[in-house]
Amino acid sequence: MNICGYYPESINEGPGLRAVIFISGCIHACQGCFSKHTWSFKAGEPFDEKKQREILTDISSNPLLQGVTLCGGDPFFSAVDVVPFVKTLKSKLSHLDVWSYTGFTFEQLIADPADSKYQLLQLCDVIIDGKFVEAKRDLTLVYRGSSNQRIIDVEQSLQSGQPEPFF
Numbered sequence: 438m439n440i441c442g443y444y445p446e447s448i449n450e451g452p453g454l455r456a457v458i459f460i461s462g463c464i465h466a467c468q469g470c471f472s473k474h475t476w477s478f479k480a481g482e483p484f485d486e487k488k489q490r491e492i493l494t495d496i497s498s499n500p501l502l503q504g505v506t507l508c509g510g511d512p513f514f515s516a517v518d519v520v521p522f523v524k525t526l527k528s529k530l531s532h533l534d535v536w537s538y539t540g541f542t543f544e545q546l547i548a549d550p551a552d553s554k555y556q557l558l559q560l561c562d563v564i565i566d567g568k569f570v571e572a573k574r575d576l577t578l579v580y581r582g583s584s585n586q587r588i589i590d591v592e593q594s595l596q597s598g599q600p601e602p603f604f
Contacts, residue, residue, distance in 0.1 A: 438462075438518035440488070441474065441481030441510065445495055446502075451536040451563070451580060453503025456496045460484070460512040460519060465540035469571030471582070475510040489522055497530055504534035504562070513539045513546065516553035523560040534562040542566050543589050543600040561591050563603050 442459035450457045462478035474480060482488065496502060505526060512519050523535060537557070539546070543566050546558045558564065565581050565588050573583035580588060593601040 438484045438515045439479060439481045440484045442508075443492055445499065447506070449580075450506035450508060450538070451504055451534075454499075454501050455504050455506050455536070456492070456499070456502055457506045457508055458492065460507060460509045460515050462514050463509050463511040463540065464514065465511060465568050467540065467569040467571070469574065470569055472509070475508075478510075478515070480510075484518070484522070489525070493526060493529060496526070496533070502533060504536060505530075507535070507537040507561075509538065511540050512537050513541050513554045513557060516557040520553055520556050520560065523557065527560060535560060536563045536565070537561045538565045540566075540568040543587070543594060547595070547598075558591060559595065564589050564591055566600070 439461035440459055441461045444457040447455050447457045459475055461475055461480040463476045466476065496505060507519065541554065546554050549555060565586055567586040570583040570585050573585050575584050578584065587600055588603040589600045590603040
C-alpha cells in the first residue's frame with residue numbers, strides 16, 4: 438500500500454485539528470474529482486512499517502489533535518492493509534477519533550461482515566460516504582463535496598443497521 442500525502446495538521450477534513458493521511462488508490466473515478474493524482478495505487482510512497490511508525494510518532498507528539506482522517510484515493514480499496522494501521526493507531530492513541538472518506542455507501546460497506554471493508558468501517562468513528570457527483574457539487578456543505586454524500590456516525594449506524602447522521 439502507498440500513501441500520496443500526509444498533513445500533520447488540517448482543519449478541512451473533519452472537526453478540530455486533524456492529521457490527514459491520503460491512501461493511494463481509487464477505482465471509483467468520479468467525474469470532477471479534485472484529487473485524480475491519488476487514483477493510482479502506486480502513487481506516492483510506500484506506507485511501510487517505518488513510515489507508519491514515523492506518522493504515529495508525529496501524531497502522538499501533537500497534543501492539539503482531535504483526530505485522524507483517512508482520505509484518498511479511497512482507503513476502503515486498501516482496507517486489508519489499512520485495518521492493521523488503524524488498530525495500532527486506536528490502541529496507542531485511543532483519545533483520537535478516526536474519520537474516513539469513501540466512495541462506497543454505508544449500505545455497501547455493511548453488506549459483507551467478513552470483508553475487510555467492514556472491518557475498517559468498524560474502526561472508524563465517522564465516515565463520509567458516497568461517490569462525488571459533479572452535478573450535485575455544493576461548496577456550502579461541511580466536510581463533503583456533493584449533496585449525495587453523507588456524514589455518518591458509524592457506531593450508531595452499526596447498532597441500528599441503517600445510516601445515522603453524525604450531525
